[in-house]
Amino acid sequence: MGKLSIADLELTGCTVLMRVDFNVPIRDGSVGNDKRVVAALPTIRHALEAGARVILMSHLGRPNGEAKPEFSLRPVAECLRRHLGREVGFVDDCVGAAVEARVEAMRPGDVLLLENLRFHSGEQKPASEPGFADALARLGDVYVNDAFGTAHRAHASMVAVAKHFEQRAAGFLLVKELEYFDSALSDPARPFVAVLGGAKVGDKISVLQNLVDKVDRLIVGGAMAYTFLRAQGIEVGDSRVEEDKLDIAAGIIAAAQEKSVDLLLPVDHVCGRVFDEATPPEVVHGAAIAPGLMGLDIGPETADVYAQAIAAAGTVIWNGPMGVFEWDAFSAGTMRLARACAESSALTIVGGGDSASAAKKSGLADRFDHISTGGGASLELLEGKTLPGVAVLSDVQ
Numbered sequence: 001m002g003k004l005s006i007a008d009l010e011l012t013g014c015t016v017l018m019r020v021d022f023n024v025p026i027r028d029g030s031v032g033n034d035k036r037v038v039a040a041l042p043t044i045r046h047a048l049e050a051g052a053r054v055i056l057m058s059h060l061g062r063p064n065g066e067a068k069p070e071f072s073l074r075p076v077a078e079c080l081r082r083h084l085g086r087e088v089g090f091v092d093d094c095v096g097a098a099v100e101a102r103v104e105a106m107r108p109g110d111v112l113l114l115e116n117l118r119f120h121s122g123e124q125k126p127a128s129e130p131g132f133a134d135a136l137a138r139l140g141d142v143y144v145n146d147a148f149g150t151a152h153r154a155h156a157s158m159v160a161v162a163k164h165f166e167q168r169a170a171g172f173l174l175v176k177e178l179e180y181f182d183s184a185l186s187d188p189a190r191p192f193v194a195v196l197g198g199a200k201v202g203d204k205i206s207v208l209q210n211l212v213d214k215v216d217r218l219i220v221g222g223a224m225a226y227t228f229l230r231a232q233g234i235e236v237g238d239s240r241v242e243e244d245k246l247d248i249a250a251g252i253i254a255a256a257q258e259k260s261v262d263l264l265l266p267v268d269h270v271c272g273r274v275f276d277e278a279t280p281p282e283v284v285h286g287a288a289i290a291p292g293l294m295g296l297d298i299g300p301e302t303a304d305v306y307a308q309a310i311a312a313a314g315t316v317i318w319n320g321p322m323g324v325f326e327w328d329a330f331s332a333g334t335m336r337l338a339r340a341c342a343e344s345s346a347l348t349i350v351g352g353g354d355s356a357s358a359a360k361k362s363g364l365a366d367r368f369d370h371i372s373t374g375g376g377a378s379l380e381l382l383e384g385k386t387l388p389g390v391a392v393l394s395d396v397q
Contacts, residue, residue, distance in 0.1 A: 090112070184347065
């Protein structure tokens with residue numbers, strides 16, 4: 001990836017200031033899902049085993065620059081203690097004299113978790129409060145970023161803090177994320193298949209425009225598919241259509257034809273009369289949907305076609321569900337697609353967010369090659385962008 005890794009650093013005796021992504025659900029004072037904590041463990045353990053002092057910083061939720069107890073990272077310290085099998089210190093701020101005193105008292109092998117970065121408005125508005133980044137930077141000798149889920153944000157702890165350090169490296173999780181996406185986008189095993197779903201074409205315009213130049217097949221599902229069908233003159237009943245994106249959809253259809261990319265759209269649907277979990281599912285055969293019905297999932301014939309395309313692929317990137325998978329009556333299309341990916345011999349990458357949730361719901365998550373920890377960051381990589389939290393890291397010399 002061309003960036004310095006924590007594996008390249010000599011850490012003995014150093015104080016490592018490490019940005020992690022501990023933006024986890026807190027329920028009744030405990031961590032509700034520890035996946036992101038577990039994902040950071042290899043990098044933390046590496047630093048500790050090298051004889052470093054480790055200071056961890058993260059955000060949690062959206063406290064909007066105020067210290068709100070419900071957004072405290074204190075429960076994460078206990079979760080991390082259980083996983084590491086050693087004490088994890090916690091300090092109820094992330095900058096200031098009290099924090100600096102705790103850091104000064106640390107010994108090699110100690111771990112200290114700082115309180116929520118977003119309790120300070122300077123985290124999200126570094127330009128208006130540069131002193132916040134300065135204060136954080138004073139805490140460490142080297143900087144390590146292992147927070148892929150926030151790497152698309154030019155926040156203080158991701159960019160401004162890093163610039164204070166001569167050595168600023170990627171953690172193992174960040175390296176892993178970047179290497180998977182880079183291998184898929186720059187040198188994929190073919191056929192290269194992208195599966196895009198979700199609610200809005202508007203959310204995926206740049207992804208669609210970037211991938212149509214790279215893939216062999218482009219599979220579209222979810223509510224965004226109805227905008228594509230309407231752009232082809234196909235009636236879609238009461239399904240969600242972004243009228244202001246019809247020209248964009250038509251342009252992507254034309255680009256796919258020009259580049260000989262096989263664009264797959266739904267040929268049947270599972271519909272409902274209203275957008276409600278209790279609405280009875282009705283299978284509509286054919287691409288057109290009659291008035292009074294709205295598409296809420298791809299149909300069984302579409303799921304078969306999509307599954308066959310995935311089975312023949314060399315590389316699959318999946319971002320976005322095929323329907324309202326949270327509702328069991330409209331989850332079959334997404335679950336079939338997840339099963340097809342899990343059973344495929346292709347390199348399979350899931351782009352975080354709802355797709356990761358769908359993979360987990362399928363019970364097959366451990367059979368994917370990579371499930372990203374960052375929905376927004378993975379989307380920007382698929383758009384062809386360079387992430388601010390990556391760009392600032394030191395280049396390999």
